Amino acid sequence: MSAPQDSEGLTLTVLGAGTMGVAIMGGVMSSLADAKLRSATSQTSSSSSSDSTPARLPAKFIACDQRTEAEATVRVALSHYSFPLRTLTNQNLEGVQSADIILLACKPQGFKTILGEPGMRDALRSKLLISILAGVTQPQIEQFLYPEGSPADACRVVRVMPNTASFVRESMSVIETSDPPLSDEQAKLVAFIFNAIGRTVTLGPAQMDASTALCGSGPAFFALMLEAAADGGVAMGLPRAEAQLMAAQTMRGTTGLVLNGEHPAILRDKVSTPGGCTIGGLMVLEEGTVRGVVSRAIREATVVASQLGQGATNVNGTRH
Ligand SMILES: NC(=O)C1=CN([C@@H]2O[C@H](COP(=O)(O)OP(=O)(O)OC[C@H]3O[C@@H](n4cnc5c(N)ncnc54)[C@H](OP(=O)(O)O)[C@@H]3O)[C@@H](O)[C@H]2O)C=CC1
Numbered sequence: 325m326s327a328p329q330d331s332e333g334l335t336l337t338v339l340g341a342g343t344m345g346v347a348i349m350g351g352v353m354s355s356l357a358d359a360k361l362r363s364a365t366s367q368t369s370s371s372s373s374s375d376s377t378p379a380r381l382p383a384k385f386i387a388c389d390q391r392t393e394a395e396a397t398v399r400v401a402l403s404h405y406s407f408p409l410r411t412l413t414n415q416n417l418e419g420v421q422s423a424d425i426i427l428l429a430c431k432p433q434g435f436k437t438i439l440g441e442p443g444m445r446d447a448l449r450s451k452l453l454i455s456i457l458a459g460v461t462q463p464q465i466e467q468f469l470y471p472e473g474s475p476a477d478a479c480r481v482v483r484v485m486p487n488t489a490s491f492v493r494e495s496m497s498v499i500e501t502s503d504p505p506l507s508d509e510q511a512k513l514v515a516f517i518f519n520a521i522g523r524t525v526t527l528g529p530a531q532m533d534a535s536t537a538l539c540g541s542g543p544a545f546f547a548l549m550l551e552a553a554a555d556g557g558v559a560m561g562l563p564r565a566e567a568q569l570m571a572a573q574t575m576r577g578t579t580g581l582v583l584n585g586e587h588p589a590i591l592r593d594k595v596s597t598p599g600g601c602t603i604g605g606l607m608v609l610e611e612g613t614v615r616g617v618v619s620r621a622i623r624e625a626t627v628v629a630s631q632l633g634q635g636a637t638n639v640n641g642t643r644h
């Protein structure tokens with residue numbers, strides 16, 4: 325990558341400092357702060373770096389947005405971290421010029437406005453541009469930036485689909501395979517950033533819309549189910565705050581078991597004591613076709629995701 329700002333660390337610029345821009349910066353800062361603390365308290369400070377660690381890590385951050393209010397929001401959200409942070413309003417070009425890595429985090433339909441700013445193509449030269457935009461493909465971005473074909477010093481565009489749990493370093497991020505592959509250092513950086521804020525898998529371009537629905541939208545779907553479960557508890561007399569905590573921790577425990585290798589169907593059977601209350605509740609869920617409805621929501625979101633960034637309007641209009 326060209327244009328490193330200094331030898332100490334890389335500058336990560338976020339274009340669009342909204343929900344996801346802040347969540348990812350917060351997660352990366354939290355992870356870097358932890359690593360710093362571990363290395364300060366460890367006797368063998370170099371033991372944490374490995375072959376998969378990039379030569380240089382993000383160390384400085386720039387948050388760019390078009391709304392003045394975003395500057396305060398970003399500063400408040402990231403106030404407990406001591407990393408150098410600049411906030412810029414309507415100065416995307418300056419943000420990109422000062423960057424080593426750029427995270428594109430505006431709304432899907434906004435990428436042409438930002439990447440079409442005068443001087444942007446120059447500022448991006450040989451840099452790494454990570455796009456988290458739903459429905460916007462890597463070739464779409466490249467063809468917009470380089471309609472006549474990518475020059476030798478083109479930026480490398482990589483698409484990743486993370487989720488809002490980035491902020492608490494529990495994202496599930498899908499990294500799209502790149503063809504041709506990223507350079508070793510670029511691949512390490514992408515993996516480092518998204519492993520720092522949760523788990524990652526790598527999938528091909530054809531899987532990105534379904535990944536958007538399952539991982540990107542997933543927290544909203546699971547939050548709705550969590551809320552409904554808590555409501556049921558409240559209806560039966562549990563205090564609201566405790567019911568919400570109980571639902572959240574129970575969901576977390578379930579995911580812990582599944583991530584530990586338990587198959588969801590086996591887990592379900594294990595909880596269902598014959599003649600007990602669980603099977604009674606499960607039968608109500610089946611009568612309500614919850615399985616069909618939940619999987620349909622993922623299918624619907626996949627179809628909608630595929631239309632974002634394609635210039636379609638009313639993507640959530642009713643379908644038959
Ligand atoms: N929210 C989520 O959980 C997830 C979102 N995504 C993707 O991430 C991207 C961001 O989503 P999200 O964070 O929810 O969106 P937000 O609207 O919260 O954040 C986007 C920010 O970019 C700003 N912006 C718009 N145009 C410009 C511009 N020209 N220059 C600088 N800033 C600009 C927006 O301002 P304004 O409000 O004025 O438009 C807004 O503050 C989307 O493409 C989405 O598909 C991916 C995974 C999960």
Ligand SMILES: O=C(O)[C@@H]1CCC=N1
Nearest residue numbers: 458536537540541632
């Ligand atoms: O709702 C959306 O379009 C974005 C993409 C995934 C999550 N939020």
